[in-house]
Amino acid sequence: MVERKEEKTVYATPNDPSPTRPVIFNEDICNGCNVCVDVCLQDVFIPNPREGKPPILLYPDECWYDGNCVLACSRKGAIRFNIPLMWRTAWRDKETGELYWVDKKSSD
Amino acid sequence: MYGEKTLVWPYPVLYGQAKEIDTDVLVVGGGIAGCWAAIAAAQKGVKVAILEKAATVRSGAGGAGCDHWGSVINGNPGCKLEPEEFVNAQLHGGGLNEWGNGIMSYIQAMESYETLLELEQMGGKIRDTGDEFKGAPFRDEQTRMLFAYDYENKWCARVWGTTFKPALYKECKRLGVQIFDRFMATSLLTEDGKCGARVVGATGMNVRTGEFITCRAKATILATARPSRIWSFSTDKHGLNITGGSPIAWKAGAEFTLLEKTSKVGGEPLSATHGSGSDRNTSYPCTMVDDDGNEIPWVDRSGNILETVEERSLPVAGQRFHVSNRAHTAFDILGPSPKPVGELLKTGNYTLPFWSDLPGMPDEERRVIWGVMVGEESKTKIVYELYKQNGFDPEKHQLQGYQYLNAAPYGLGPVGAGSYLSTITGGNVRNLGPGITGGLVIDWNLRTSMEGLYAAGDCLFASYGHAQAATAGRYAGRNAANYAKKAGSVPSVHERQIEEEKSRIYAPVARKSGIDWKELNNGLNKVMQVYCGDPKSGKLMNLGLKFLDDLKEEASQNLYANNPHKLGRTIEVLELITYAEAIVHASLARKCSNRYLDFYRTDYAELDPPEWHKYIVLKKSDDGVTSRKMELEFWGDFESNYAANNAR
Numbered sequence: 001m002v003e004r005k006e007e008k009t010v011y012a013t014p015n016d017p018s019p020t021r022p023v024i025f026n027e028d029i030c031n032g033c034n035v036c037v038d039v040c041l042q043d044v045f046i047p048n049p050r051e052g053k054p055p056i057l058l059y060p061d062e063c064w065y066d067g068n069c070v071l072a073c074s075r076k077g078a079i080r081f082n083i084p085l086m087w088r089t090a091w092r093d094k095e096t097g098e099l100y101w102v103d104k105k106s107s108d
Numbered sequence: 109m110y111g112e113k114t115l116v117w118p119y120p121v122l123y124g125q126a127k128e129i130d131t132d133v134l135v136v137g138g139g140i141a142g143c144w145a146a147i148a149a150a151q152k153g154v155k156v157a158i159l160e161k162a163a164t165v166r167s168g169a170g171g172a173g174c175d176h177w178g179s180v181i182n183g184n185p186g187c188k189l190e191p192e193e194f195v196n197a198q199l200h201g202g203g204l205n206e207w208g209n210g211i212m213s214y215i216q217a218m219e220s221y222e223t224l225l226e227l228e229q230m231g232g233k234i235r236d237t238g239d240e241f242k243g244a245p246f247r248d249e250q251t252r253m254l255f256a257y258d259y260e261n262k263w264c265a266r267v268w269g270t271t272f273k274p275a276l277y278k279e280c281k282r283l284g285v286q287i288f289d290r291f292m293a294t295s296l297l298t299e300d301g302k303c304g305a306r307v308v309g310a311t312g313m314n315v316r317t318g319e320f321i322t323c324r325a326k327a328t329i330l331a332t333a334r335p336s337r338i339w340s341f342s343t344d345k346h347g348l349n350i351t352g353g354s355p356i357a358w359k360a361g362a363e364f365t366l367l368e369k370t371s372k373v374g375g376e377p378l379s380a381t382h383g384s385g386s387d388r389n390t391s392y393p394c395t396m397v398d399d400d401g402n403e404i405p406w407v408d409r410s411g412n413i414l415e416t417v418e419e420r421s422l423p424v425a426g427q428r429f430h431v432s433n434r435a436h437t438a439f440d441i442l443g444p445s446p447k448p449v450g451e452l453l454k455t456g457n458y459t460l461p462f463w464s465d466l467p468g469m470p471d472e473e474r475r476v477i478w479g480v481m482v483g484e485e486s487k488t489k490i491v492y493e494l495y496k497q498n499g500f501d502p503e504k505h506q507l508q509g510y511q512y513l514n515a516a517p518y519g520l521g522p523v524g525a526g527s528y529l530s531t532i533t534g535g536n537v538r539n540l541g542p543g544i545t546g547g548l549v550i551d552w553n554l555r556t557s558m559e560g561l562y563a564a565g566d567c568l569f570a571s572y573g574h575a576q577a578a579t580a581g582r583y584a585g586r587n588a589a590n591y592a593k594k595a596g597s598v599p600s601v602h603e604r605q606i607e608e609e610k611s612r613i614y615a616p617v618a619r620k621s622g623i624d625w626k627e628l629n630n631g632l633n634k635v636m637q638v639y640c641g642d643p644k645s646g647k648l649m650n651l652g653l654k655f656l657d658d659l660k661e662e663a664s665q666n667l668y669a670n671n672p673h674k675l676g677r678t679i680e681v682l683e684l685i686t687y688a689e690a691i692v693h694a695s696l697a698r699k700c701s702n703r704y705l706d707f708y709r710t711d712y713a714e715l716d717p718p719e720w721h722k723y724i725v726l727k728k729s730d731d732g733v734t735s736r737k738m739e740l741e742f743w744g745d746f747e748s749n750y751a752a753n754n755a756r
Contacts, residue, residue, distance in 0.1 A: 017343075018343055018344055019344055020344070020347075022347070038163060039163055039165060039166050040162075040163065041162035041163060041166060041167050041171065041350065042162070042348055042350075043162070043290070043315060043316065043673060046115070046118045046119075047118055049115060049116075049118065056115070058673075059673070061343035061344065061347070061348065062343060062347065062348040062677075063347045063348070064347050064348060064349070064350060064487075065347055065380065065381070065487060065490075066166070066171070066172040066486070066487045066490070067172065067487065067489060067490020067491075067493075068166045068171070068172055070490055070493075071270075071489060071490060071493075072166075081490050081493075081494055083380055083383075083494060086345065086376075086378075087377060087378065087379050087380050087383070088379075089378070089379040089380075089383050089384045089385075089507065089508055090507075090508045091463075091495075091500055091505040091506060091507045091508065092463065092505065092506050092508075093504055093505060094465070094467045094468075094504060094505065094506050095504070100498070100499060100500070100505070101498075102494060102495065102498045103498065104498075
């Protein structure tokens with residue numbers, strides 16, 4: 001999955017094979033080195049046919065969520081682990097009781 | 109990808125094209141057990157090759173990391189226990205534990221510590237070299253190693269497991285092991301193609317290109333995972349569980365046991381791995397509090413309240429050692445635990461939810477739980493990093509736990525079986541494992557019932573855990589290498605067996621449309637939930653076998669895959685159906701019920717009568733499936749058998 005800039009064309013697409021997006025690439029930082037493709041156990045990626053571009057997450061539904069791809073990447077911010085909504089777990093500040101979870105910081 | 113044109117498959121497509129290799133020792137599966145097996149065999153000077161479905165640098169259940177390294181008994185200067193005493197205390201405690209694998213437990217107790225030292229030589233981090241935990245009650249000052257559960261007896265090490273797999277991979281390469289990444293094994297080859305005859309190699313297929321491989325080997329070591337996805341499967345809810353290759357050994361005619369032992373623990377994860385509050389396993393001995401901040405009391409094995417955190421990690425007066433508090437643990441070695449959640453809720457004094465109180469833990473305990481255990485355990489490094497990036501601070505924040513779900517006496521859960529990973533499913537949705545469950549029968553060489561076939565790791569019966577996989581691989585590697593050295597030249601393989609395998613595995617890509625692997629997997633799940641769930645009966649299971657036949661027939665006519673990746677998934681599901689059949693046969697063969705095996709039959713309700721207090725061993729042969737009974741503790745005397753067979 002690549003975070004898209006504004007896109008005007010509307011496409012007819014089938015449902016995604018999975019509602020989850022286990023990792024998200026930043027096209028501006030990723031240089032398409034494919035280290036993540038090589039290390040993935042489930043082989044969920046394929047290299048992008050356009051050289052230098054982020055790999056294509058072809059089988060997001062087969063992700064095992066081990067994070068090996070993100071941890072193997074040497075370009076900070078090029079690939080982000082994206083925890084699915086149904087795995088969000090709350091934590092709370094022991095003193096104030098304020099609640100947080102991934103993607104919900106105190107300022108939210 | 110969506111909104112883009114359909115892409116052409118990026119790799120060359122080589123269906124049916126074959127490469128052939130000859131080797132002394134072939135390792136099937138390059139996870140923890142497989143890499144250790146390859147290294148140990150190569151150290152003996154034989155030629156070794158690995159077939160690995162994924163990428164050996166990180167593959168396997170323990171590839172991403174490891175937090176606990178168990179049974180560091182023999183050789184560990186911090187541990188006063190004897191290997192035999194440690195193993196017997198667990199096996200003789202009654203309950204499920206006596207169905208355990210004594211051979212593997214003893215080998216692990218003998219070699220776990222030295223395996224860890226060898227791993228350190230390869231570059232794995234096994235001790236507190238930075239003195240981050242100097243003076244902590246769980247640190248052994250002589251070795252600077254950290255321990256878990258029982259700080260006095262130090263039988264379980266806390267380790268930095270994210271460093272392990274790349275170190276093993278590097279060592280395999282250094283020793284000249286040939287590694288075939290992205291090749292899944294699809295079958296074992298036998299002498300003259302006969303079921304049950306000597307194993308002479310394996311076939312495989314590249315899951316990117318579809319290329320075929322024939323491996324001729326003097327000895328083969330199966331080091332594959334335990335199959336999953338047999339009763340449930342939802343990529344939408346928990347991604348894709350890795351599934352194992354042990355069905356290929358069933359098809360070849362190897363003996364299996366305990367396949368009828370399944371459990372209802374599993375189901376859908378409720379958080380990222382170890383990303384919720386817990387008091388056990390990776391998070392042991394973390395304090396939990398209720399929603400009003402009241403501490404959940406900890407008790408010793410007799411129910412006495414423990415006042416301090418440190419007591420949770422020590423044996424009680426008169427107790428030799430403890431192994432924390434697991435289901436069915438014998439009283440002798442039973443450790444402390446928080447009071448059962450269901451019991452607490454009945455008092456009306458505790459409010460939900462509960463939270464793990466990391467801020468309230470002593471500094472070293474907090475840092476070792478959140479940073480070493482969560483952080484180094486498989487799949488948790490990414491969780492640790494993600495929580496940190498999102499502002500989670502263990503000095504300030506309490507993390508929600510899910511232990512109350514299904515807590516007895518309100519739900520299905522066994523007492524105290526709070527969930528740290530996932531929910532407890534309904535009884536008909538089963539799982540293999542966790543812990544003691546079925547797999548290959550092995551002898552003191554870690555040889556299976558078939559000549560030329562050795563096994564290590566999760567594919568063995570009642571064998572589990574990172575350290576056990578490592579020690580098993582290392583031991584099996586030595587024995588397989590010794591066998592290979594005496595086995596003469598590389599055996600020939602049976603051409604018809606190879607041709608039949610090719611026509612079997614490539615059939616789905618020859619079609620233009622048909623059944624997708626996911627539908628087949630879902631179909632399998634339905635059959636197993638309905639006909640081999642809970643409760644069971646002979647009639648139900650025989651009907652189940654008919655439906656499995658129907659699935660196989662449907663698959664042989666209509667299964668469809670349009671690229672090598674999907675073909676690989678398709679072959680996996682066919683293997684799962686094979687394993688499911690073996691499970692149903694095993695369940696039919698046990699004509700009684702057994703609460704420790706979580707096995708209930710309506711037609712044979714008697715609980716564990718003496719004549720059935722035995723393993724049932726099954727294998728496939730040319731005459732169908734045959735079974736025999738085997739005594740518990742079939743392994744005989746530990747010390748002499750180990751001495752005679754360890755193949756140093």
